[in-house]
Amino acid sequence: MKIINTPLSAAEIGSLKAGEEVFLNGIIYTARDQAHKRIVNSLGKGRGKGRGKGREIPFNLKGAVVYYCGPTQTPKGRIIGSCGPTTSSRMDAFTVPLLRKGLKGMIGKGSRSPEVRAAIKKYRAVYFVTYAGCGALLSRYVKSARKIAYHDLGPEAVMELKVENFPLVVAIDSLGNDIYERG
Amino acid sequence: MRDLKAGKITQAVEELVRRASFILRKDVLSVMKKAYRAEKNIRSRNILKAILDNAEFARKENLAICQDTGMPVIFAYLGQDVRIRGDFKKAVNRGIASGYKKYSLRNSIVQDPLLRGKPGFSPCIIHTEIVPGNKLKLILLPKGFGCENKSRLKMFNPTAGINQIKEFIAGAVKDAGPDACPPYVVGVGIGGSADYSAVLAKEALLLDISKRPSKLEGLLLKMINKTGIGPMGLGGKTTALAVKVLTSPTHIAGLPVSVNISCHALRSAEVVL
Numbered sequence: 480m481k482i483i484n485t486p487l488s489a490a491e492i493g494s495l496k497a498g499e500e501v502f503l504n505g506i507i508y509t510a511r512d513q514a515h516k517r518i519v520n521s522l523g524k525g526r527g528k529g530r531g532k533g534r535e536i537p538f539n540l541k542g543a544v545v546y547y548c549g550p551t552q553t554p555k556g557r558i559i560g561s562c563g564p565t566t567s568s569r570m571d572a573f574t575v576p577l578l579r580k581g582l583k584g585m586i587g588k589g590s591r592s593p594e595v596r597a598a599i600k601k602y603r604a605v606y607f608v609t610y611a612g613c614g615a616l617l618s619r620y621v622k623s624a625r626k627i628a629y630h631d632l633g634p635e636a637v638m639e640l641k642v643e644n645f646p647l648v649v650a651i652d653s654l655g656n657d658i659y660e661r662g
Numbered sequence: 663m664r665d666l667k668a669g670k671i672t673q674a675v676e677e678l679v680r681r682a683s684f685i686l687r688k689d690v691l692s693v694m695k696k697a698y699r700a701e702k703n704i705r706s707r708n709i710l711k712a713i714l715d716n717a718e719f720a721r722k723e724n725l726a727i728c729q730d731t732g733m734p735v736i737f738a739y740l741g742q743d744v745r746i747r748g749d750f751k752k753a754v755n756r757g758i759a760s761g762y763k764k765y766s767l768r769n770s771i772v773q774d775p776l777l778r779g780k781p782g783f784s785p786c787i788i789h790t791e792i793v794p795g796n797k798l799k800l801i802l803l804p805k806g807f808g809c810e811n812k813s814r815l816k817m818f819n820p821t822a823g824i825n826q827i828k829e830f831i832a833g834a835v836k837d838a839g840p841d842a843c844p845p846y847v848v849g850v851g852i853g854g855s856a857d858y859s860a861v862l863a864k865e866a867l868l869l870d871i872s873k874r875p876s877k878l879e880g881l882l883l884k885m886i887n888k889t890g891i892g893p894m895g896l897g898g899k900t901t902a903l904a905v906k907v908l909t910s911p912t913h914i915a916g917l918p919v920s921v922n923i924s925c926h927a928l929r930s931a932e933v934v935l
Contacts, residue, residue, distance in 0.1 A: 513778065551726045554766040561726035561768075566808045566841050588808075589841030589895065610712045611894055612806075612843040612927045614729040615720035633781040634729075634768050648896070659840055659895060 482644070486542035487583045492605050495649045497656035502644040503607075507544045507586065508537075509638040511565055514629055515573035522576055537628030537637045540577060544584035549634035550614070550624075559624040559640070563614030564588040567606070571595050578602040590659035591651060600655030607647040620645040664741075664796040666935060668748025671798070674933045675736070675757025678802040680765050681931035683726045686717040689872040690847070690903070690928050697845060697900045706898030710845075713893070713926055724765070728843075728927045731767035732804030734758050734786035737865065741795035751788060754800075759783040770807070789861060801868055801932040809846070809925040812838035815860055818917040824878075827852070827919055832885045834921040835902065840895015843925030847871055848886065848905040851920040853912035862908040863922035868930055871904035879905045893926075 483491050485505030495501065510518065514537075521536050547567050551560035567587030574585070575598045583604045588611035591599075599606055610617060623641040630636050651657045686694075691714075698710040720727040736754055740746075746753075762769065762783040769781045793799075814834040818827060831850055838846070851862025875883060882905040892898030903926065912918065 549729060549768065549770075551729050551731060551768040552763075552766040554725065557725075560766055561720070561729040561731075563729050565730070566811070568841055588843065590839055608840075608894065610709065610716070612728050612925050613712050613716035615723065615725040615727060616712060616716040618725065619719075631780055634770065635781070648894075 485544050485584070487544065487605070489603065492583060492603055492653050495605050495652050497649050497652040497658050499649045501647050501649065503544070503647055504643055504645075505641070507546045507640050507642055509548045509550070509640060510545045511547050511549050511635050512569055513632050513635045514637050515570050517629060519573045519576050522580060538639070541581035542583050543581070544586065545577075545582065546640065547585070547587035550638070551634070553624070557618070559618050559621045561614030562618050562621060564609050564611055567591060574598065578604055586647060591657070596651055596655055596657050596660070599651050600653065603653045605649060605653055606651040608650045609645070609647050617645070663743055663745045666744050666746050666798060668746060668750065668753035670935060671746070671750065671753040671800070672757040672760070674800060674935055675754050675802065676761035676764065678800065678931045678933055679734070679758060679761025679767070679804075682802050682804050682929045683731050683765060683767055684724055685721050686727055687928060687930060689870045690926075691717060692872050693903045694926065697903060701898055701900050703892065703898035705896050706893045706900060709893035709896065710900065726767055727929060728806060728925070729768055730806040730808060731762065731770065732806050732929070733771065733810065734784070735803045735805055735864065736786055736788045737801040737803070737868065738788060738790045739793045739799040740790055741797045742792050743796035744798050754788060755784040755786060758786045798935045799932060800935070801930055803864070803867060803930040805864070806843070806925050806927065809838070809842040809923045812842045812923045813860070813863070814921040815856060816919050817856060818919055820915060820917050822917055828882060828885060830919060831882055831905075831921055832889070835886045835891070835923065836889055838923055839891060842923055843927065844891050844895060844902070845893055845900045845926050846902045847924040847926075847928045848882070848902050849922040849924065850882075850905065850907040851922070852907060852909045852918070854910035854918060855912070856918050858910060859918035859920040860922070862910060863920035866906040866908045867922060867924050867928060869906045871906065871928075875904065876907065879907050882907075
């Protein structure tokens with residue numbers, strides 16, 4: 480099975496086909512509803528220069544992969560708690576500006592809007608899905624985890640995760656092919 | 663009258679939190695295993711295998727089956743001969759909060775739906791029914807919100823045909839599509855009032871899904887599994903594991919129908935005090 484690494488190269492992204500199963504190695508960032516809202520509100524203000532504390536963009540969007548995930552608390556002695564994907568479509572409204580700023584990969588569950596699909600094609604990015612509702616199992620592929628921003632959001636804080644052989648299915652490839660598109 | 667100390671309720675709820683969050687329901691597990699054996703689509707089979715492995719890993723490692731440890735919903739069936747010593751609501755919410763904290767579950771509850779704010783562990787939703795007897799039965803259903811978001815309510819005309827109702831229920835599942843963690847368990851409440859049908863739809867998720875379905879439930883399941891959504895929405899014949907229907911008397915002018923979809927991680931646990 481194919482193994483891909485972050486940051487994702489243009490060639491790597493181009494080689495991925497909708498429906499293909501791959502394993503991901505490297506750094507990914509968790510971000511869900513409220514984090515997306517904040518990041519998009521901060522866009523244009525530049526990294527580290529956001530207005531007000533905790534409002535700066537918490538990681539370099541260029542080439543980044545985000546994971547729509549809000550893990551449980553971390554049980555004692557573990558790297559991370561249960562950490563499966565949340566419903567991606569709730570992030571659709573915030574996704575196009577992030578792709579414009581260089582975001583290259585997204586991991587979640589479920590389908591995306593036609594606008595997001597078109598933007599994925601335009602900006603040559605990729606949308607993955609992973610085993611939904613299997614958060615306990617997925618925690619095994621996370622090798623390190625730390626909160627890097629928006630601590631006040633609790634489980635919606637942005638975390639930097641280092642993952643190894645994280646199982647993914649390509650749901651929308653860089654040509655806009657979508658496994659969930661019907662008819 | 664039998665006295666029941668509020669502290670006992672708190673303790674019992676804390677234990678329900680652990681059982682519901684770490685251990686997948688027996689009936690769900692057995693239907694899932696059956697679906698795994700019956701599924702022909704290889705990818706769907708692999709996904710069902712991952713779901714089974716996840717349940718096993720969660721149980722063994724005391725990890726939440728899913729990171730969305732839900733909006734906790736308590737169904738309380740209170741015997742009329744029980745006198746609770748202390749504050750019932752507080753006792754339940756204390757058990758929820760301490761259980762979620764103790765077992766490292768997720769703080770998913772915001773105090774204000776509009777202002778949001780920092781999430782905490784409680785309060786939970788409590789549905790209380792007074793029943794004969796001197797016992798208190800508590801059932802905890804931690805409901806994930808990815809699937810809760812796909813709930814539907816429709817007030818049909820009393821003259822509506824059964825086919826319209828079936829279309830509506832299957833339509834709710836089609837709308838959920840791949841988003842809400844299929845294979846689903848579909849809870850349906852028919853009759854009562856708008857609010858009561860919605861409670862029934864959720865209560866239907868507490869029924870044993872490994873039991874033989876009614877004729878309507880069987881027909882609905884067939885219809886839903888023909889959609890081809892399949893596990894994770896990637897195709898196959900297992901879109902739903904079961905459909906459960908509860909009905910109630912209603913008004914001559916109406917026919918409320920509610921649908922409450924559960925993801926495959928249908929979790930609940932009960933205790934009798």
